[in-house]
Each structure stands twice: as C-alpha cells, then as structure tokens.
Amino acid sequence: MTNYFSGKEEKMNLVFAIDGSESAKRALEVTQKFAKEANAKVHIVTSLLGGRTSDADSIDKATMRLESAKQALDKEGIICETHLLVRGLEPGEDIIDFSKGVNADFIIIGIVKTSRVEKAIMGSTAQYVILEAPCPVISVK
Numbered sequence: 001m002t003n004y005f006s007g008k009e010e011k012m013n014l015v016f017a018i019d020g021s022e023s024a025k026r027a028l029e030v031t032q033k034f035a036k037e038a039n040a041k042v043h044i045v046t047s048l049l050g051g052r053t054s055d056a057d058s059i060d061k062a063t064m065r066l067e068s069a070k071q072a073l074d075k076e077g078i079i080c081e082t083h084l085l086v087r088g089l090e091p092g093e094d095i096i097d098f099s100k101g102v103n104a105d106f107i108i109i110g111i112v113k114t115s116r117v118e119k120a121i122m123g124s125t126a127q128y129v130i131l132e133a134p135c136p137v138i139s140v141k
Contacts, residue, residue, distance in 0.1 A: 011079070012040035015104040017095045017129070019046060020065050023110030027140035028069055031108045034138070035078045042080040043102055044069045047094035050086040059084070092128030100134050108138045 016031045018024045035042050046062045066082035073080040085094040099107055111126040130137045 012038045012105045013102050014038075014040045014042045015095065015099045015102065015107045016042050016044050016069070017046070017091075017107065017109045017125075018044060018065055018069055019091070019110070019125075020061070021110055021112055023112050023140055025110070027108050027110040027138075028072060030138060030140050032073060032076050032078065034106070034108065035073065035080075036076060040078075040105070042073055042078055043083055043098070043104070044073070044080055045083045045085055045095060045098055047085040047087075047089070047091035049090070050088040059086070090125070090128070092125045092132070095125070095129050096132050096134070104135050106136050106138055107133050108140065111139045111141055 014031065014035055016027065018028070031042060034040065044066055046066055048058055048062055062084055066084060070080055070082050083098065085098060087094060087097075089097065095107065095109070098104075107129060109126050109129055114124060126139060130139060
C-alpha cells in the first residue's frame with residue numbers, strides 16, 4: 001500500500017483476533033488470503049481478562065493458540081507477531097485499544113451466533129469490536 005502523504009510503499013497492518021473458536025479458525029484462513037494478497041503484516045492477538053481469572057492453564061492455552069496461528073502464517077511467508085493481552089480489559093476493549101496502538105488498517109475477527117440471553121448477560125465481543133473499531137472490520141462466520 002502506498003502512503004498517500006509520503007508516496008512510500010508501506011505494509012498494511014492487520015489485526016487478527018483469535019479466541020480458539022471454530023469461527024476463529026475460519027477467520028485464520030481469511031487472514032492468510034487477505035494478508036498474502038495485500039502483502040500485509042499481521043498482529044495475532046488474544047485477550048485474557050487478567051487477575052485471578054487468568055490462571056496458568058488459560059495463559060498456556062492462549063499461548064498455544066497464538067503460536068499455532070503464527071506457524072500457519074509463517075508457513076505462507078506472511079510477516080506476523082503474536083500478542084497475548086492481559087491488561088484487565090474486556091476482550092473487545094483490548095482488541096480496540098491494541099488496534100489503535102498499531103494503527104490497524106483492518107481487524108479480522110470470527111463471529112459466533114449467540115442467544116439474546118447470552119448477549120444480554122455477557123455481551124458480544126465481536127459486536128463491540130465492529131461498533132467501536134477505528135478501522136474496517138472483516139467478520140467471519
């Protein structure tokens with residue numbers, strides 16, 4: 001992508017939010033295709049609330065998810081970094097704050113259908129990201 005102001009060629013920044021769901025696995029495939037076509041750098045992120053809720057097992061599982069996604073992107077020759085966010089924020093807030101920090105061009109996130117009761121009680125990370133994102137969001141079912 002060419003920077004409008006400097007005229008220099010710059011890599012596009014993609015934020016790929018992963019949570020271990022089936023839709024996140026499908027979103028990884030979309031991320032691979034998009035990043036390859038756009039010659040983009042991918043920031044693979046996952047968020048844990050932190051404090052007592054993030055035990056060693058949760059951190060290990062999250063780290064394994066990140067590394068698995070990184071290996072898949074590395075295999076395709078895509079430049080990527082992993083980021084485990086444990087900052088005491090809700091996942092949606094973490095994804096938005098991180099995306100602003102890296103000046104993301106796109107966010108890619110998997111979405112799952114939830115019941116109205118689940119949404120009312122727990123909220124929807126994907127919905128929050130879509131509504132609050134500083135850039136376009138690609139949502140994958």
